[in-house]
Amino acid sequence: MSVNPRVLLVGAGAVGQVFGKYLQAAGCELSFLVKEKYAEEARRGYTLYELGLLDKDYEPVTFSGFGVLVSMREIAAQRWDQVWLCVSSTALRAGGWVGELARATGDATWVMLQPALDDREWLLQWVPAERLVSGMIPFISFHAPLKPGEPVPRPGTAFLIPPLTRGPFSGPPERLDQVVRTLRAGGYPASRTGDVARGAALPTAVLTAFVEGLEAAGWSFERFLQRDSLERTIRAAREAVQIAAWRTHASASALLPLLRPALFKLLLPLAARVTPFDLETYLRVHFTKVGEQSRLMMRTYVDLGRSAGLPVDGLQALTPGDGTSSPESARSRAERPG
Ligand SMILES: NC(=O)c1ccc[n+]([C@@H]2O[C@H](COP(=O)([O-])OP(=O)(O)OC[C@H]3O[C@@H](n4cnc5c(N)ncnc54)[C@H](OP(=O)(O)O)[C@@H]3O)[C@@H](O)[C@H]2O)c1
Numbered sequence: 159m160s161v162n163p164r165v166l167l168v169g170a171g172a173v174g175q176v177f178g179k180y181l182q183a184a185g186c187e188l189s190f191l192v193k194e195k196y197a198e199e200a201r202r203g204y205t206l207y208e209l210g211l212l213d214k215d216y217e218p219v220t221f222s223g224f225g226v227l228v229s230m231r232e233i234a235a236q237r238w239d240q241v242w243l244c245v246s247s248t249a250l251r252a253g254g255w256v257g258e259l260a261r262a263t264g265d266a267t268w269v270m271l272q273p274a275l276d277d278r279e280w281l282l283q284w285v286p287a288e289r290l291v292s293g294m295i296p297f298i299s300f301h302a303p304l305k306p307g308e309p310v311p312r313p314g315t316a317f318l319i320p321p322l323t324r325g326p327f328s329g330p331p332e333r334l335d336q337v338v339r340t341l342r343a344g345g346y347p348a349s350r351t352g353d354v355a356r357g358a359a360l361p362t363a364v365l366t367a368f369v370e371g372l373e374a375a376g377w378s379f380e381r382f383l384q385r386d387s388l389e390r391t392i393r394a395a396r397e398a399v400q401i402a403a404w405r406t407h408a409s410a411s412a413l414l415p416l417l418r419p420a421l422f423k424l425l426l427p428l429a430a431r432v433t434p435f436d437l438e439t440y441l442r443v444h445f446t447k448v449g450e451q452s453r454l455m456m457r458t459y460v461d462l463g464r465s466a467g468l469p470v471d472g473l474q475a476l477t478p479g480d481g482t483s484s485p486e487s488a489r490s491r492a493e494r495p496g
Contacts, residue, residue, distance in 0.1 A: 167189070169249070189236075193228070270291070271295050293337075296319065359408055374387065374390070405462055
């Protein structure tokens with residue numbers, strides 16, 4: 159690896175811009191691979207807003223000085239140390255570009271951040287485990303303003319890394335070390351952990367059921383916190399947790415007893431009070447944006463649960479219309495290009 163790592167970030171959305179900022183601060187030579195429709199905006203540079211808890215001041219910081227690429231031909235003409243996948247689980251599977259990118263980027267370390275339970279296995283078709291680092295995103299980032307009237311000097315990407323948060327990564331030791339050291343040099347709170355996929359599987363299962371429950375409640379906290387809605391969500395969350403535990407060999411015994419209405423009744427209003435933006439709006443906007451990914455994740459739980467003989471009725475009740483899914487049909491849907 160060169161002194162200043164050459165890093166390609168795929169996707170310059172809310173997450174790509176945040177990681178890009180820290181990697182650039184670490185001295186990386188940065189480029190984004192963007193869709194043609196976003197290239198002009200990317201070449202102008204971005205505005206970032208770093209938020210603190212309870213801190214409602216939006217101080218703009220200009221983020222520019224990176225390359226903007228739109229084709230595999232441009233990518234293949236350069237040498238890369240790291241490739242970061244800053245797109246959703248569904249975007250990863252759309253269009254067959256991942257194999258092409260793997261061929262165009264030689265021996266680069268790949269960093270994946272996707273949340274679906276079988277994303278890593280899917281990616282291993284093209285990127286060998288010896289070059290694949292997995293990470294979990296612990297921050298919230300979004301296009302600001304989230305809604306009219308917010309005190310945002312100009313449109314940009316706002317992000318919040320909650321205090322004491324660590325951004326965990328796992329992977330082959332030498333490559334993992336390079337990624338974590340680079341991020342830390344840029345001021346990002348990266349940490350090494352044994353297995354990100356296993357560590358993230360159970361919290362992600364709860365979050366996925368929560369998001370489906372919130373959507374079913376029309377994205378309204380008030381409606382979500384009503385008894386029927388909470389009970390439906392918790393039933394689905396318990397099933398998703400058990401399926402994720404079965405799949406990753408993680409233990410669910412500490413988490414399952416916590417999945418009670420009181421947990422959501424306590425945490426949701428508290429989280430809404432300390433976030434420096436409207437949490438209800440963020441959840442609606444963000445999870446509508448990645449809605450296809452949420453549905454893919456729910457289908458994956460149902461399909462894996464069925465193949466393991468685990469209960470999935472609660473999950474299916476929360477995803478009407480997906481009752482006919484099978485492992486084969488879900489897999490072929492997920493892998494179909496386009
Ligand atoms: N934002 C957060 O707070 C947050 C927090 C935790 C986890 N995550 C996860 O992080 C992932 C990315 O989320 P995000 O908020 O950054 O989404 P985003 O703002 O939509 O950014 C993704 C960007 O990548 C683009 N893209 C998709 N496929 C591409 C390709 N093949 N080549 C180049 N660009 C491509 C998308 O284009 P289109 O607009 O055309 O789709 C979009 O501009 C998701 O899995 C999400 O669940 C996000």
